[in-house]
Amino acid sequence: MEQVWKEYQEKNKDRFLKEMMELLRIPSVSAKSEHKEDMRRCAEAVRQSILEAGADRAEVMETAGHPVVFGEKIIDPSKPTVLVYGHYDVQPPEPLDLWHSGPFEPVIKEGKVYARGSADDKGQFYMHVKALETLAKTNTLQTNIKFLIEGEEEVGSPNLEKFVTDNKELLKSDVILISDSAMLSMENPSLDVRVRGMSYIEVEVKGPNRDLHSGIYGGAVGNPITILCKMLASCHDENNHITIPGFYDDVVEATEEEREIIARTPYDEDEYKRDLGVKELWGENGFSTNERTGIRPTLEINGICGGYTGEGAKTVLPSKATAKISARLVPNQSSKKITQLLLEHFRKIAPPSATVKAFEHHGGEPYVTPIDSKGYKAAAKAVEKTFGKEPIPVSGGGSIPICSILEKELGIKIVFMGFGLDSDNLHSPNEKFNIENFHKGIETIPYFHKFFAEM
Numbered sequence: 001m002e003q004v005w006k007e008y009q010e011k012n013k014d015r016f017l018k019e020m021m022e023l024l025r026i027p028s029v030s031a032k033s034e035h036k037e038d039m040r041r042c043a044e045a046v047r048q049s050i051l052e053a054g055a056d057r058a059e060v061m062e063t064a065g066h067p068v069v070f071g072e073k074i075i076d077p078s079k080p081t082v083l084v085y086g087h088y089d090v091q092p093p094e095p096l097d098l099w100h101s102g103p104f105e106p107v108i109k110e111g112k113v114y115a116r117g118s119a120d121d122k123g124q125f126y127m128h129v130k131a132l133e134t135l136a137k138t139n140t141l142q143t144n145i146k147f148l149i150e151g152e153e154e155v156g157s158p159n160l161e162k163f164v165t166d167n168k169e170l171l172k173s174d175v176i177l178i179s180d181s182a183m184l185s186m187e188n189p190s191l192d193v194r195v196r197g198m199s200y201i202e203v204e205v206k207g208p209n210r211d212l213h214s215g216i217y218g219g220a221v222g223n224p225i226t227i228l229c230k231m232l233a234s235c236h237d238e239n240n241h242i243t244i245p246g247f248y249d250d251v252v253e254a255t256e257e258e259r260e261i262i263a264r265t266p267y268d269e270d271e272y273k274r275d276l277g278v279k280e281l282w283g284e285n286g287f288s289t290n291e292r293t294g295i296r297p298t299l300e301i302n303g304i305c306g307g308y309t310g311e312g313a314k315t316v317l318p319s320k321a322t323a324k325i326s327a328r329l330v331p332n333q334s335s336k337k338i339t340q341l342l343l344e345h346f347r348k349i350a351p352p353s354a355t356v357k358a359f360e361h362h363g364g365e366p367y368v369t370p371i372d373s374k375g376y377k378a379a380a381k382a383v384e385k386t387f388g389k390e391p392i393p394v395s396g397g398g399s400i401p402i403c404s405i406l407e408k409e410l411g412i413k414i415v416f417m418g419f420g421l422d423s424d425n426l427h428s429p430n431e432k433f434n435i436e437n438f439h440k441g442i443e444t445i446p447y448f449h450k451f452f453a454e455m
């Protein structure tokens with residue numbers, strides 16, 4: 001069987017790449033209404049590609065926002081079904097002047113395809129379309145395959161939960177497979193086993209009813225920036241633990257086994273520091289860097305605003321200051337609960353000399369894939385087969401809020417099989433996807449289906 005896959009893929013390699021690049025030409029920016037038609041055009045192109053790959057059916061399905069593409073190939077309802085999730089929308093390409101070539105004019109340079117969406121996520125979900133084609137055209141499919149490719153991931157998937165709830169029967173499967181993340185490197189293949197949850201709030205501190213002369217009033221009236229900074233600085237103690245009461249209450253400590261796996265993950269601290277241009281690292285005492293970014297919750301100030309920031313000096317006591325604050329969460333912290341704790345905390349520690357308001361932005365729950373699940377084992381075996389090396393389970397620090405929703409609604413586990421690299425410039429100018437990774441993904445995915453069916 002493997003020989004026929006190899007032959008088929010070798011013969012069609014260039015076409016696979018060319019088709020993927022065609023998809024990258026469509027500016028499917030979900031955040032901007034001016035791209036509404038492009039979104040639809042992209043959904044239609046995805047539908048077409050799934051059909052041509054050999055699916056029985058593929059449809060563009062409506063939501064209150066951008067449409068979802070659903071497709072399926074059912075070989076035998078009694079066989080296991082794999083649901084592939086991905087997204088055809090992309091981040092806005094700005095700032096345009098930092099791109100070396102047009103964000104929607106894909107170019108190949110040094111074995112990489114440069115374009116918005118190449119790695120996140122068009123290039124990656126397209127590997128699954130071509131894996132389906134390989135399996136269908138060589139008559140070697142052992143699983144049923146379904147596709148759920150949405151168009152609103154980059155804007156927080158506001159309509160996907162309803163779509164999934166409304167279409168539970170249609171989406172019924174045994175495992176969800178997602179390629180929307182990175183691996184450590186081609187030499188050190190890895191599979192993500194965790195994504196963190198998120199709480200996001202904004203705090204506003206109001207002092208006097210107008211900006212004041214800092215000489216006439218300074219020293220007598222509370223300065224909103226000073227007050228805000230004091231509150232923010234008090235959120236970590238001398239050990240860099242988070243001081244919000246109740247913040248750690250629901251944290252499930254990682255097991256010794258998990259910590260051992262993290263300790264074995266290749267990591268070069270000097271290189272890490274050099275890359276970031278910092279002399280020392282910072283973080284919660286008692287935990288390593290990979291633990292701090294993977295299995296521990298964090299609190300970050302994302303932005304702070306207030307007072308005079310123009311050229312030169314202006315002696316002012318500002319009337320207002322604001323900060324955006326996010327927390328990354330781990331099991332079993334609840335995004336709702338932590339958001340509530342954060343809001344209450346800032347309202348409570350507000351001094352009487354200012355008015356403090358706090359309100360919430362978006363959130364999402366953490367997610368963990370057990371490494372003893374059938375899906376994870378099949379993915380690990382597939383990666384080992386094509387990379388010649390057992391993948392390392394990695395605790396990713398980012399968040400994919402839709403994961404917990406998919407598991408809750410469909411009652412099945414998610415397996416992350418990302419073939420991108422951290423250096424792919426996701427959401428940044430000059431996003432790229434290595435062509436070798438693209439083909440390696442197409443080579444690996446059929447083995448996942450084979451091993452999953454056999455387990």
Ligand SMILES: [Zn+2]
Nearest residue numbers: 120121153180
């Ligand atoms: Zn993505």
